[in-house]
Amino acid sequence: MFSKKIIAPIVLVIIVYVVAKLPVFPGIRVFNLVLSGDDVGEAVLVSVAFIAFTLWVYATIPYGFSSVFGRIFMGIMLFLGFEAAGELLFFISHFTYSLEIKGLLHVIGGFLFVTGYLPLYASLLMLLCEQRVLLRKPIETANVFASVILVGLLGLVWAYFVLFATRFLGELFRFYAVLAYTLYVILDVVALMLIMPLVTANFRHGILQVCIRELMIAIAVFAAANIFLNFSLLFGEKVWFMKSLSTITYTIAYILLAKPSVAIARIERLTIV
Amino acid sequence: MSEIYDITDVVKKLRRMIGRKWVAVVRKANLRLKVREETYLVNGNGLARLRITLRGILGKEVADDILSLAKPLAVVKREVKAEETVVGYDRASIESESKALLDPIYFSSLLIKASMVTVESLNIDRFDLGKLFECLKLEKAETYFMKITHETGDVFKVIVDKGVVKAVVLERKEGISIFGYAALEFLLKLKGKVEVLVLKLAFEK
Numbered sequence A: 001m002f003s004k005k006i007i008a009p010i011v012l013v014i015i016v017y018v019v020a021k022l023p024v025f026p027g028i029r030v031f032n033l034v035l036s037g038d039d040v041g042e043a044v045l046v047s048v049a050f051i052a053f054t055l056w057v058y059a060t061i062p063y064g065f066s067s068v069f070g071r072i073f074m075g076i077m078l079f080l081g082f083e084a085a086g087e088l089l090f091f092i093s094h095f096t097y098s099l100e101i102k103g104l105l106h107v108i109g110g111f112l113f114v115t116g117y118l119p120l121y122a123s124l125l126m127l128l129c130e131q132r133v134l135l136r137k138p139i140e141t142a143n144v145f146a147s148v149i150l151v152g153l154l155g156l157v158w159a160y161f162v163l164f165a166t167r168f169l170g171e172l173f174r175f176y177a178v179l180a181y182t183l184y185v186i187l188d189v190v191a192l193m194l195i196m197p198l199v200t201a202n203f204r205h206g207i208l209q210v211c212i213r214e215l216m217i218a219i220a221v222f223a224a225a226n227i228f229l230n231f232s233l234l235f236g237e238k239v240w241f242m243k244s245l246s247t248i249t250y251t252i253a254y255i256l257l258a259k260p261s262v263a264i265a266r267i268e269r270l271t272i273v
Numbered sequence B: 001m002s003e004i005y006d007i008t009d010v011v012k013k014l015r016r017m018i019g020r021k022w023v024a025v026v027r028k029a030n031l032r033l034k035v036r037e038e039t040y041l042v043n044g045n046g047l048a049r050l051r052i053t054l055r056g057i058l059g060k061e062v063a064d065d066i067l068s069l070a071k072p073l074a075v076v077k078r079e080v081k082a083e084e085t086v087v088g089y090d091r092a093s094i095e096s097e098s099k100a101l102l103d104p105i106y107f108s109s110l111l112i113k114a115s116m117v118t119v120e121s122l123n124i125d126r127f128d129l130g131k132l133f134e135c136l137k138l139e140k141a142e143t144y145f146m147k148i149t150h151e152t153g154d155v156f157k158v159i160v161d162k163g164v165v166k167a168v169v170l171e172r173k174e175g176i177s178i179f180g181y182a183a184l185e186f187l188l189k190l191k192g193k194v195e196v197l198v199l200k201l202a203f204e205k
Helices: A004-021 A037-063 A069-091 A099-115 A117-129 A141-168 A175-199 A206-233 A238-263 B008-018 B020-026 B044-058 B060-067 B094-101 B102-111 B130-137 B181-188
Strands: A029-032 A033-035 B002-006 B032-035 B037-041 B071-074 B115-124 B143-150 B155-159 B164-171 B176-178 B192-201
Touching: A004 A037, A004 A238, A033 B037, A037 A238, A037 B020, A069 A099, A069 A117, A069 A206, A069 A238, A069 B008, A099 A117, A099 A175, A117 A175, A117 A206, A141 A175, A141 A206, A141 B060, A175 A206, A206 A238, A206 B044, B008 B020, B008 B037, B008 B060, B020 B044, B044 B060, B044 B130, B094 B155, B094 B164, B094 B176, B094 B181, B115 B130, B115 B176, B130 B192, B155 B181, B164 B181, B176 B181
Parallel strands: none
Antiparallel strands: A029 A033, B002 B037, B002 B071, B032 B037, B115 B192, B143 B155, B143 B192, B155 B164, B164 B176
16 A cells, blocks of 8 residues: 555655745745745645545546546545535635635535535445445454444544534634534544544455555545544644645645555456465 | 366356446456357356456355356367368378389289279269279179370379278389379379279189
């Protein structure tokens, strides 16, 4: 999973963020806009998201939209498409001074973020249905039980922090922002609940199964990164490094999501040892 | 010998699973698919290559499960079909008996007690002992000496015992004598106008 091809872009992204966040970083001037360190970081995030989406389009088309795995991959592709579009709208909103336009971009972007989870869930449910092809043995009930409890704990921790924040720091948090972050966390927790039993099961050794396992892990990382991002957005304005750290993990999650698409697109040219 | 398999169901299953990617998989397996009326046919070696490729992509169990849908159609025999036997001959004795036939003393001793059966002029497309027996009304249980003179002047001396050629000698017009299996090959290629003299040989018990 951690080959040179994957480590190189991750290291590159981290270096870009570190350089961009340095106090001496002067900012980049593009079309009369001055990009700060955070803007550069988000630009990299949007670019990586669109690259991941493009790679998945390239991977999905040969499978068609009527085959089992074609539909599964289409779900992932649509998910990435919605997420990338949402990221782009949020990124653009940084450069508008009109509050109405900024608000509109946030609403549409947020809607795209939430909508993206529908094809993702469809794909995950299809993968669960096709577990006979993917796994050596059917998913064990103990795995399901442990996964739900483990992932549910994340939700409980979130609920505790939100209750804590709204009870004692109420005047510092906007109600709708907390509501939106909570919605994203719930969506991620559901995704993790669907993924964890599959990820922890014993996969077969075909190239397709190996790719799908990598994809599952990448989605799990993405969901965890998204939960972390929402934590950081809740408290990030108070702790400067949390926002940067969450953006880095989010970008790494997109890189991990993009990786199996290359293997899936060229599956007939690969050999497994 | 090679087997032919109908992999139509395998292709359908692959198409249902991985869509149009099945074409790339088949191409990777270097298959020569024969498509006849929506039926995909492949030989045994092709099926083995497809099995290896699918095992790499989908894992051993899933690949074997999918390939269990392949139906063996027929066994194609590649052996050359044996020519219809028109002349029965004794491979073991034909060389020694034919050589003996070259000996004039032996030959004359054979003819001492021989009785004339028939002399016929025939036009033949190829030498067929069974048809010759029918045509000349000879009995398969007997032993005959045949002198076949071709229109070119070549002479075949043949001993047939119970319907089986025991000895052959070819005396060419030029004076060359050929005997045994080599002479038999010339006899089998014989065609055109021939004169056949048949003597019935009698042996003392």
